[in-house]
Amino acid sequence: MNKKIKAIIDKKNKSQIVSLTAYSKNIAKILDKYCDIILVGDSMANVLYGLKNTHKITLENIIQHSLSVKKGVKKSLLVVDMPKGSYKDANSAKKNAKNLMRSTGCDAVKIESNKMNYKIINELIKSKIPVMGHIGFTPQFKKKFRIEGASEKKMKELLNEALLIEKAGAFSIVLECVAPKTSKLITSQLSIPTIGIGSSSYCDGQILVTDDMLGISGFYPKFVKRYASVDAVIEKAVKKYTRDVRLKKFPNKKNFLNE
Ligand code: KIV
Numbered sequence: 001m002n003k004k005i006k007a008i009i010d011k012k013n014k015s016q017i018v019s020l021t022a023y024s025k026n027i028a029k030i031l032d033k034y035c036d037i038i039l040v041g042d043s044m045a046n047v048l049y050g051l052k053n054t055h056k057i058t059l060e061n062i063i064q065h066s067l068s069v070k071k072g073v074k075k076s077l078l079v080v081d082m083p084k085g086s087y088k089d090a091n092s093a094k095k096n097a098k099n100l101m102r103s104t105g106c107d108a109v110k111i112e113s114n115k116m117n118y119k120i121i122n123e124l125i126k127s128k129i130p131v132m133g134h135i136g137f138t139p140q141f142k143k144k145f146r147i148e149g150a151s152e153k154k155m156k157e158l159l160n161e162a163l164l165i166e167k168a169g170a171f172s173i174v175l176e177c178v179a180p181k182t183s184k185l186i187t188s189q190l191s192i193p194t195i196g197i198g199s200s201s202y203c204d205g206q207i208l209v210t211d212d213m214l215g216i217s218g219f220y221p222k223f224v225k226r227y228a229s230v231d232a233v234i235e236k237a238v239k240k241y242t243r244d245v246r247l248k249k250f251p252n253k254k255n256f257l258n259e
Helices: 003-010 025-031 059-072 090-104 118-126 152-168 180-189 230-246
Strands: 017-021 037-040 077-081 108-112 131-136 172-176 194-197 205-208
Touching: 003 077, 025 059, 037 059, 037 205, 059 077, 059 090, 077 090, 090 108, 090 118, 108 118, 118 131, 118 152, 131 152, 152 172, 152 180, 172 180, 180 194
Parallel strands: 017 037, 017 205, 037 077, 077 108, 108 131, 131 172, 172 194, 194 205
Antiparallel strands: none
16 A cells, blocks of 8 residues: 555544645645645636536646646645546546546545445556545535535435445545534544545544635635635735836836846
């Protein structure tokens, strides 16, 4: 087993797993100093491309951004999202995941569960492709953004889904917008780590979309804590630059190139 993946599994019940998303080298380089896992998420669809959902992101988009991110990653586990439509059946999943791993040098892929793709996950693992699962709110398959696993019935269903993903061989699993009591139950029943987003502190680790926590995406649901207001920092700098250019204060002699 990949050493970095073993290190992530070994964190369960010992220390919380820290994870964030990245789509480019400069951000990845900063995250790499602190994170255990960096995810090239298909959330790039909303965050970077201004699309209303993640469905149109292609394997080529993901590869392009992963190549950039990889340049900034030295120590973190690099996980890359398999885009919608790239794992419809075992053969295409294997072909596309191998392409992703080979062309980007990532450590693992992430697959959203549709309650029918356990066998596909297992086939990837048999082909030595490490897989992170993803349950709860799965944007590739669900339209409505809402809390998942809140009723007793849904709690049992979600636990069963998580157990089947573990049995298929996944090394960890993202719980997105899962009710706290259900996250607690799943985390206690699984031997692989759970990584929560909007799923309480009962998980073995946390992930957020970096642009959301930096205050740059404009998307701030209750589960996002804004650790900075980078939008305001950018605006201040752009405003200053605009004024300097208009007043011919920039460039000044210090910025001239020597002849
Ligand atoms: O695409 C993404 O960024 C994700 C995280 C929200 C887990 O899947």
